[in-house]
Every structure is written in structure tokens, then in C-alpha cells.
Amino acid sequence: MRQNRRMAKKSKHDDGSQPSEPLSTLLRLPTGPVQMGSLDPAATTGFPGDKDDAPAITESLAPELGDLQERLFAAGRVAEGTSPKILVVLQGLDTSGKGGVIRHAIGMVDPQGVKIKAFKAPTEEERAHPYLWRIERELPVPGMIGIFDRSHYEDVLVVRVNNLVDESVWSKRYDEINAWEEGLVDQGTVLIKCFLNLSSAEQKDRLLARLDDPTKHWKYNPGDVDERAKWPAYMAAYQAVLERCNTKRAPWYVIPADRKWYRNWAVAQLLVEHLRALYLSWPTAEFDVEKEKARVAAS
Numbered sequence: 481m482r483q484n485r486r487m488a489k490k491s492k493h494d495d496g497s498q499p500s501e502p503l504s505t506l507l508r509l510p511t512g513p514v515q516m517g518s519l520d521p522a523a524t525t526g527f528p529g530d531k532d533d534a535p536a537i538t539e540s541l542a543p544e545l546g547d548l549q550e551r552l553f554a555a556g557r558v559a560e561g562t563s564p565k566i567l568v569v570l571q572g573l574d575t576s577g578k579g580g581v582i583r584h585a586i587g588m589v590d591p592q593g594v595k596i597k598a599f600k601a602p603t604e605e606e607r608a609h610p611y612l613w614r615i616e617r618e619l620p621v622p623g624m625i626g627i628f629d630r631s632h633y634e635d636v637l638v639v640r641v642n643n644l645v646d647e648s649v650w651s652k653r654y655d656e657i658n659a660w661e662e663g664l665v666d667q668g669t670v671l672i673k674c675f676l677n678l679s680s681a682e683q684k685d686r687l688l689a690r691l692d693d694p695t696k697h698w699k700y701n702p703g704d705v706d707e708r709a710k711w712p713a714y715m716a717a718y719q720a721v722l723e724r725c726n727t728k729r730a731p732w733y734v735i736p737a738d739r740k741w742y743r744n745w746a747v748a749q750l751l752v753e754h755l756r757a758l759y760l761s762w763p764t765a766e767f768d769v770e771k772e773k774a775r776v777a778a779s
């Protein structure tokens with residue numbers, strides 16, 4: 481383990497492309513009451529540069545991120561029963577950039593080691609089961625990175641705002657989710673919950689930009705404006721989620737999302753930091769390497 485720790489330290493960049501403190505510390509939401517208005521959606525917390533530096537700094541994460549992800553994947557193939565897995569939850573309002581994060585941040589790793597699931601309105605079959613049933617079916621297996629575009633939190637967000645079930649039903653789900661997430665962590669899942677914090681003004685600009693560009697019309701849904709009208713209700717629902725489901729073992733990271741370049745870097749940086757913390761080494765061969773070299777040479 482000591483050797484693995486030294487190896488992980490050496491893998492860090494020392495060229496000024498890293499934040500002065502771990503981003504997982506800087507963006508981790510403190511427990512307790514939350515004031516949504518105090519969470520700055522345009523902040524660039526921890527970024528070691530400015531917008532012009534963003535492409536190079538973000539790209540500089542790719543070699544280490546790829547190496548760490550391959551180590552995770554290899555561990556899952558060799559020691560499936562004991563290997564960790566990672567689940568990145570991307571939760572945010574329309575246009576907050578869940579798809580952008582997947583393309584630009586998660587896109588830096590080998591796709592064979594990633595499982596992406598975008599959760600839409602539940603199907604008739606899914607509604608016939610408890611709300612966590614469809615979520616559990618999409619969890620990553622050992623060695624994999626799972627990405628949730630929206631998640632189980634829709635069942636205390638959209639459901640609450642649109643009165644899809646009684647308050648007596650959804651109000652119990654906060655504690656249920658906390659217990660469920662604790663169970664995931666106990667079973668070896670590294671949970672990275674990202675709230676993509678978007679301002680109302682920026683959402684308006686992004687919706688208008690989609691309407692101005694014919695190549696983006698497919699992204700626009702007239703229902704988005706109806707949901708936008710419920711902004712205060714969504715802020716209240718998110719506040720409750722951030723307050724009640726922000727536990728020591730499954731904390732929330734608040735990602736300022738008004739600046740796309742910062743948002744993408746932040747999620748990639750968080751993923752790197754969580755992978756580093758696993759101190760992953762390459763699996764040891766379970767065969768005689770020299771003997772196999774001889775056999776291959778003679779074949």
C-alpha cells in the first residue's frame with residue numbers, strides 16, 4: 481500500500497495545472513442548512529487559470545484519467561468480487577450541461593469501461609415497481625464507471641414539483657435514499673454526486689440559443705418553458721435534496737455550471753481525484769510470466 485501511495489503521488493501534475501487544494505474539498509457541500517442563492521453558479525472555484533487556459537488544463541487530465549480508469553477496469557476483470565466501482569450522478573435542471581459533461585469530461589476515458597444511463601420519465605413497467613428498482617438495474621459492476629444523467633433524485637424533485645405523488649410518499653424518500661446510498665458505499669461503490677448549479681438567466685440564454693440554431697432545434701422541448709416557470713418550486717426541491725441527502729459517506733459536490741468550460745473541467749478533476757484515492761495498482765499476473773514468454777516465443 482505504501483508503494484501504491486508513492487506511485488499515486490508521482491502521478492499528480494506539478495506544472496501548475498492542479499488546484500491549490502483538492503477540488504473534492506473545495507466543492508464539497510457542507511452539511512446543514514442550504515441557501516440556494518449563496519451558491520454561485522458562475523464561480524470558478526479552484527481553477528488554476530482562466531477561460532483561455534481551460535482547453536489545455538482540461539486536456540492535461542486525459543493521460544492520468546485514462547491510466548487510472550484502465551487500472552480500475554483491469555481490477556474488475558481480474559478480481560470482480562472485491563474491485564471498486566464508481567458512480568457519477570449528474571443532477572441538474574434543463575440545459576445545465578449533463579450531456580456536455582458526458583461528452584467532454586467522461587469522453588476522455590475508454591468507453592468500454594463506462595456505462596451511461598439517462599433516466600427519463602418512468603415506463604409503465606417501472607412504475608409498477610418501487611422507485612429505486614429501475615435505478616438498481618443500471619448500477620455499475622466492479623471495475624466500471626457508471627454515469628447517471630438524472631437519477632433517483634428525480635423522485636424527490638420532479639415528483640415533488642409536479643405533485644405526481646402525495647407529499648406523504650415523497651417526503652419519506654430522503655431517508656430511504658440516504659440508507660440506500662450508504663448501502664452502495666458499503667458494497668464498494670465510490671459515489672460522486674454532482675449538482676450542476678445553473679442560474680435562471682443562463683438557462684434562458686441557452687434555451688434561446690437552441691432556438692436560434694437549426695442544428696439545435698432537436699434539443700429544444702416546448703415543455704422546458706413550462707418547467708422553467710416552476711423555477712422557485714425547483715429551487716425549494718433542490719434545497720431539500722441538498723440539505724437532507726448530503727451525508728458524510730455520500731456528499732454532494734456543487735458544480736458551478738454557468739461556465740461550460742469550468743463545469744467540464746471540474747467534473748473531470750473530481751473523477752481523477754476519486755480515482756487517485758483508490759490507490760489502484762495493476763493486477764499481479766496469476767501465471768508464470770517467464771514461462772509464458774518462452775511458450776509464446778516457441779509458438
